[in-house]
Amino acid sequence: MIKVGIVGGTGYTGVELLRLLAQHPEAHVEVITSRSEEGMRVPDMYPNLRGHYDDLAFSVPDVGRLGACDVVFFATPHGVAHSLAGELLATGTRIIDLSADFRLRDADEWSKWYGQAHGAPDLLDQAVYGLPEVNRDAIRQARLIAVPGCYPTATQLGLIPLLEAGLADTSTLIADCKSGVSGAGRGASVGSLLGESSESMKAYTVTGHRHLPEIRQGLQLAAKGPVGLTFVPHLTPMIRGIHATLYATVKDRSVDLQNLFSERYANEPFVDVLPKGSHPETRSVRGSNMCRIAVHRPQDGDLVVVLSVIDNLVKGASGQAVQNMNIALGLEETLGLAHPALMP
Amino acid sequence: MIKVGIVGGTGYTGVELLRLLAQHPEAHVEVITSRSEEGMRVPDMYPNLRGHYDDLAFSVPDVGRLGACDVVFFATPHGVAHSLAGELLATGTRIIDLSADFRLRDADEWSKWYGQAHGAPDLLDQAVYGLPEVNRDAIRQARLIAVPGCYPTATQLGLIPLLEAGLADTSTLIADCKSGVSGAGRGASVGSLLGESSESMKAYTVTGHRHLPEIRQGLQLAAKGPVGLTFVPHLTPMIRGIHATLYATVKDRSVDLQNLFSERYANEPFVDVLPKGSHPETRSVRGSNMCRIAVHRPQDGDLVVVLSVIDNLVKGASGQAVQNMNIALGLEETLGLAHPALMP
Amino acid sequence: MIKVGIVGGTGYTGVELLRLLAQHPEAHVEVITSRSEEGMRVPDMYPNLRGHYDDLAFSVPDVGRLGACDVVFFATPHGVAHSLAGELLATGTRIIDLSADFRLRDADEWSKWYGQAHGAPDLLDQAVYGLPEVNRDAIRQARLIAVPGCYPTATQLGLIPLLEAGLADTSTLIADCKSGVSGAGRGASVGSLLGESSESMKAYTVTGHRHLPEIRQGLQLAAKGPVGLTFVPHLTPMIRGIHATLYATVKDRSVDLQNLFSERYANEPFVDVLPKGSHPETRSVRGSNMCRIAVHRPQDGDLVVVLSVIDNLVKGASGQAVQNMNIALGLEETLGLAHPALMP
Amino acid sequence: MIKVGIVGGTGYTGVELLRLLAQHPEAHVEVITSRSEEGMRVPDMYPNLRGHYDDLAFSVPDVGRLGACDVVFFATPHGVAHSLAGELLATGTRIIDLSADFRLRDADEWSKWYGQAHGAPDLLDQAVYGLPEVNRDAIRQARLIAVPGCYPTATQLGLIPLLEAGLADTSTLIADCKSGVSGAGRGASVGSLLGESSESMKAYTVTGHRHLPEIRQGLQLAAKGPVGLTFVPHLTPMIRGIHATLYATVKDRSVDLQNLFSERYANEPFVDVLPKGSHPETRSVRGSNMCRIAVHRPQDGDLVVVLSVIDNLVKGASGQAVQNMNIALGLEETLGLAHPALMP
Missing domain, CATH: 3.40.50.720 (NAD(P)-binding Rossmann-like Domain)
Known part of the structure; x- marks a missing residue:
């Protein structure tokens, strides 16, 4: 034990x-x-x-x-x-x-x-x-693991297949992210009252959120070079869940994106690439450690739209922490994390 | 298997x-x-x-x-x-x-x-x-088990300690119950649209809900006699959860109700009698098979108020069904049902 | 002006x-x-x-x-x-x-x-x-008006027709009330966070809420005698609205309750007695100064169930305050308060 | 009349x-x-x-x-x-x-x-x-008015100041829009049930939503030329409200965007340009005909982020329809539409 x-x-x-x-x-x-x-x-x-x-x-x-x-x-x-x-x-x-x-x-x-x-x-x-999908080997040896933030997890998992493949114009990445209010923590604050945040939607810290440098750092490692990123977080009237809507311009329209993503995550127990044409819902991961991703190229244009959802408290925090523990201690990676999401 | x-x-x-x-x-x-x-x-x-x-x-x-x-x-x-x-x-x-x-x-x-x-x-x-807290022995032998309804489960578990002890005036029982909308099922109906049922509260079928005869039947078995019950269900703007607020007049104010309830459910794995003065929240059982109960006697009067919460889809339906399966097949009763509720 | x-x-x-x-x-x-x-x-x-x-x-x-x-x-x-x-x-x-x-x-x-x-x-x-439906004449002369609380407004309007008519057993009145969280005010508190109070239902202060003596005082005036009242407030996952579910035992089953309520409020601009068999929704008064009431006698028994809904911030507070102002200053009572509720 | x-x-x-x-x-x-x-x-x-x-x-x-x-x-x-x-x-x-x-x-x-x-x-x-902020004169003479859709209203009002000024790269416009579920109408559908759409966020019709050609048509008129637009609508767990998050690359960083927007809408009764640094909430327009807009240029880069919120049922539909009626019939434009939003 x-x-x-x-x-x-x-x-x-x-x-x-x-x-x-x-x-x-x-x-x-x-x-x-x-x-x-x-x-x-x-x-x-x-x-x-x-x-x-x-x-x-x-x-x-x-x-x-x-x-x-x-x-x-x-x-x-x-x-x-x-x-x-x-x-x-x-x-x-x-x-x-x-x-x-x-x-x-x-x-x-x-x-x-x-x-x-x-x-x-x-x-x-x-x-x-501690992003296992990128750093699994290093995690195995680690004594000090920094668990990624919630927005950074959803965003990096959605964009790194494009960046690792050198497929995206790295100067114009956009992450439009929507988070449930539990992301703001359990501290008493007027803005997180049900009376203030229910039945409403708003962006916040458009000028610069603390997760911006973390996301950028991760994307730059994947892209092996500098990255221009605009990150706009939104407060959504729900308790749990992050929905990242990610925009990137591709340099080559001929690449099969569905295949690229599926192969990238083929062996990942907690990343699920949905069938072509899908729209993941945050509730499909509520309480679970899964990240579900869909990739679109609307109207067959240059702009790729990646939809990436996680539970901010699980894959975006405590679940990913346990996943790191399992890896670092040599346990099976999915131990204690295999239960399905709570839906409805 | x-x-x-x-x-x-x-x-x-x-x-x-x-x-x-x-x-x-x-x-x-x-x-x-x-x-x-x-x-x-x-x-x-x-x-x-x-x-x-x-x-x-x-x-x-x-x-x-x-x-x-x-x-x-x-x-x-x-x-x-x-x-x-x-x-x-x-x-x-x-x-x-x-x-x-x-x-x-x-x-x-x-x-x-x-x-x-x-x-x-x-x-x-x-x-x-199939209410294990009452019928466990019969369930062990059963080939055909009728899993109790959601309102009946919350209400019976809240009232039977009083009735079995012969402590309540059985002619004036009231069950004021609040349910999340998943209780209405997954069928498309205007009344269950988010646009219709969110940000609102209403009673329904005050004249007579189908769970009324089921609850009454169970209470009568516990009371060993006829029971007068008024049951008012309410639609609450949440997905899961039932909160039953139960009113009964006691014949004897000297009985230690906290003790009565604690002893009645001392060996029950899925009934949790909260400490005196508690107010159970439905979220404390979300996704779990627990029923949490608190018992009050406001202003030291004759009227007992029992608060009983369950997840309508778990202890009020599928979880209780699995609990019955475990009992009927001779498995440990809590198998597959021991995980904590999802909170927040 | x-x-x-x-x-x-x-x-x-x-x-x-x-x-x-x-x-x-x-x-x-x-x-x-x-x-x-x-x-x-x-x-x-x-x-x-x-x-x-x-x-x-x-x-x-x-x-x-x-x-x-x-x-x-x-x-x-x-x-x-x-x-x-x-x-x-x-x-x-x-x-x-x-x-x-x-x-x-x-x-x-x-x-x-x-x-x-x-x-x-x-x-x-x-x-x-300042409950105009009871005290209109006194309000006209008043220099100091105490606007009723939210629970007291919904509860009194629902019960006084029975009490004034001497029809209810005054010793066993029950008010099971459900309120949106705006009733708790705009102060920062953990319990009112969306993460804590959304997707959940709970009772609170069953032992004794501050509105209890206010309600009792009003009911006693209507009943012209002492009243035994149990009042259980609940926190409901919505912003606005109170749904009062009121229980009273009638002494005489032959009285036409629908008629009693309709006549009592026939000239009241802000009390709407719904047709027989109705179930008022709190959203039907959202943002408006109306109180909507339905009266039931389930299974033709002795117990009357009155359903009374208001917007806690309007008829339960600021709207009723403006109504009092109109009366006290000799303006038309509905001035500035005649707009319909916001639905959906 | x-x-x-x-x-x-x-x-x-x-x-x-x-x-x-x-x-x-x-x-x-x-x-x-x-x-x-x-x-x-x-x-x-x-x-x-x-x-x-x-x-x-x-x-x-x-x-x-x-x-x-x-x-x-x-x-x-x-x-x-x-x-x-x-x-x-x-x-x-x-x-x-x-x-x-x-x-x-x-x-x-x-x-x-x-x-x-x-x-x-x-x-x-x-x-x-019938977008008065663009077509007021034509509306005055019109016998047949087509009221803009909800997404098109929020998006056009947010982007046209940039396009009319020739300031945006018209080939890479992005509209990431979040709508409450009332936008899907009152028809019974499983996807709009509270049990399905509450406590969750998802994108839909990323491939192509019917409002896309309408938005593009309006933007092209403002830009006096072709426009490349990616439009991603999202279903948000609330009843009312649209939050449009709009991305455009500016050709000239020296322009004072705050001033540009303020001047464009200086005489518009229903467009409110918020002070620099603001983040409009959809609840600030709930039930009202206002569109509130904030404009940001994060990290002083090329990318402009415009935040534009409306109530989809008011400025996005029925309120704008009444506004059109007022204009077409020679009434004061704000008649019947001047009440504040319902908040909280």
């Missing part, structure tokens, strides 16, 4: 980790930390977990107890993993960080977007970007 | 059976029937099941193929099980009927509420009402 | 007042106060009002400016009107208070439910409870 | 016309037709209209009665206006057609997209495209 620690388990990615790990046959959560909720039993905060974690209570972070785990997940705001990772890695445990702390390879770029100094630039060398 | 057949798998209870059985380690769906969708592959209708039932296609009902299964679920409109059950039971298979066909013990009562003659009154003797 | 002041205009009842007054041909908002948003222009907070109040900005409350208005609305948390009302009434203006400050006639009862001393018990004598 | 006729009043655009005309001081609905609902009183179908149209019932279309009206709205499926318009225009009345029948100037193009022969090509010469 794998011993699991979770730092910062009171938010949505925390409870989602607990939900997924409750179904995982090889993992056992030993420690879960929260400064604000110290002493509270997990099921008292999350009634859906009653009967699953009845003996688990939130505790103050303790490097000794966390270090005794085989793997420690960070489900914390940015900055926290920076401050704890070094000490924790020294104990020999693995870290799977769901925050943004180790996603960007460039500490200065990180500082610019997150408005504070990077707290652990010396660890960047060993940090592995 | 248990061989499973499903008759009528295109509706919400059908897809939910498939979702749950995909997680069941001992069951394999051999046959699924639909006259209207003959030949269509299951994942082509339900994209959430892509990767799970890729070789399964809807076929026309065939008693030979169904009879070769260990158990056959009916997820059909009322009347269908009447017409097929006799022939099918003769093959030696078990039937677990999610429709209303065998829930009422009185064929005339059935005819009155369903507006047609009862099609198999001779089978009523062997039909077992 | 009537000069209007609004104290505390940043919440939902504030913006709703502004929306309704923008359509009112005889009213002009001169002052709107907010300490926290001083200086902000109204349309900068509420983009739906762009083009309507472009010259109006929030200011710090000032008795001089408010006193120069013909009428001052309070759309504030409880306690605020207590502290300002006396001084303001002395200027000669009228006060229409949407908060709970002057709804209960008994200062001690108020203190008990609101957890603080009553701040203006000396004003209670002149406070008029 | 203007005499109004409505052909086909049972759908969402029909009830919305009735809602808006109930608030219109100069219009009176004399006739409303429906073959399927002949004889039904309007408020019996639409309870929000009780008290407003109590004497109006649906009747079978009759050219004589319709011809006696000053203006006749068509709120019908495509093809109906083709068959009735000629005869009706001969009576001297005006037609305002909310369907697609007269939107495309090229009958062959219409036939291609709508899959049937154009039924009234001889009337195309006199048909005026």
